[in-house]
Amino acid sequence: MKLPPEFISLSQEIGARPLLVQGPGGNTSVKIDGQLWIKASGTELAEALDKNIFVAVDPAKAMQELHGAGDGSCRSALIDSDCGLRPSIETTFHAMFDHKFVFHFHSVAAICHAIAEEGRNALAEKLSGLQWVAAPYRKPGIPLTKAIREAVGTRDIQVVVLNNHGIIIVGNTIDEVRDQIYDIEERLDLPVHESKTVNSPADYPGWMCVPDVAALATDPNLFQRATSGTYYPDHVVFLGPAMPALSRSELAELDPAEFPVPTVLVEGEGVYIKTDAKPAQRAMLDCIYNVLTRIPADWALLPIGEDAEAELLNWDAEKYRQALAKRNG
Template identity: 40%
Template sequence: MSVAATAPDALVALSARIGADPLLVQGGGGNTSCKRDGTLWVKASGTWLAQARERDIFVPLPLEAVRAALQHQDGEARLTQLADPRALRPSIETSLHALLPHAVVAHVHAVNTIAWAVRADARARLDALLSDMNWAWVPYRRPGYPLTQAVREALSQRAADVLVLANHGLVVGAADCAGADALLAEVERRLALPQRGAAGADLARLRAVNDLNWERPSDESVDALATDAVALAIAREGALYPDHAVFLGARAAVVEPGDTLSAAVARAGIGDTAPVYALVRGAGVLVAPGLSAGAQAMLHCLALVALRLRGDEVLSYLGDEDVAALAGWEAEAYRRALARSQQARPEHPQPEH
């Protein structure tokens, strides 16, 4: 069945548009939904919003059954059981979409919002920037049901059409797709931050240290993570938001002067988990062979965020327990596996950053 015959056309159009904007959505991140005639249309886990016009990326669920599942402690498991087991899984944020009263909901990993949401003083700063908007701050919780419970608590204090998720992203809700699109644009306008330029790669030095035959990133602007001193300091400290941890791991390998790549990778490994990218100080970035398109997109998102921070901010990183919960979560393992299985498909859009 075609996309047009299932998910509402306006939802498809909105999803494709925001999915093609790397400042809003990267790879398979972000999700959208529409409530219509008792059905919740929600993006499938691991699919790309940018492909909404070309692929059937939405899952239909009975709205009342979804909301009934949310009344139980095992709501997340109950939601999974509502979907056709032979089809794609609904988004890991389905419970969030069902909880919100709005007809249309868009959850994006907006670069500008993230650059504010990872700051220790984010709530106070956003109070000033969004003061006359109907917005709420949501403390960090693992995506999925824990995040939905945190949103429920926030909404019990005040109704909101805009949610800023600490160390995560942005959610907007509206009566229709045009309203959601307008809200996204207004938040982006208010939270826009300048992006620094950065030096390009030192290819000779990258070749000299690359004793593991790692690859270059798909987008050379990612090299800013190693050639910009502030971005390097930010990136080496750990994971700032869920997709950072899920696709890129807890730590990058950092190749210092005189190092080889193999030494840096060995030093950065945690248990049996090796880093998937390396920052060669002052020279550029190398990535593990076969790194998925989704992970490549998340690398670029990290660069875009880091180049919007000045270096004097106090940042809040995800803790080791937060990263472990994401890495060990079956729903995220499914999303990573789906990304790997689609790696060779040429219709996957590459980040245009």
């Protein structure tokens, strides 16, 4: 099956923009001759021109998973179960829309609005004239798809803002989807604010200082926000809950191999990432920086909370709270 080149190139285009897609996040799909071609789990949209990242599923079978016929992984809906790729965990909502193209991604501008009360309230005016709706936060997979289905109802919707997550844009032509993506980016654009502070990072074995995002540790407001909660799922999945803060001496004594998450803040000093961190983890570190430096200082942030963190990490909620308490000393 030859997928439309303009679909592949728009997928790659958004995948190459860190303000739209970070690492393997986001997914796009096209429906052709009754088959749904969706980005495979673990692949990156940025690689769309270089290799095959799309896998075909039967959208009717994917919808049956939504109604209890599977675990939501949509493996049962694969057209070729030996293709070696797994469909995205977000496949069910791609199947749910009748539109030919579904683009879902973790736009920093959309996230900024979707994680703050004031941002959510501002959407009505900023998106006025568009066919849009907001859906509440749910774990990606069947719970999220059901929440989207409920929010959309019977309306003809082009845009869904996913609270504490990202955005979905649907359309029947690629031009329409592309125009919508960039129009919304412009409407939701927020200026970057970062207080320039001098930092003097130190060397810690196994850790690497990331000067580009130092403000997360040196700007008191950003530090407080970065360390006090998690705001969207991929942060938890790639960096763990919130961002841990350690003192110089704690970090100096820490064996990175023993530490459960790849990034650490030292207040007033700098941001550190394990020297063997994966590119996706680095991309998620840039993402939290890009989000927090764009949120106006007077917006009240709405973290997803410990129960949602535990759910994303497949932890029992009570055991998770105990582990967190231990980590936080």
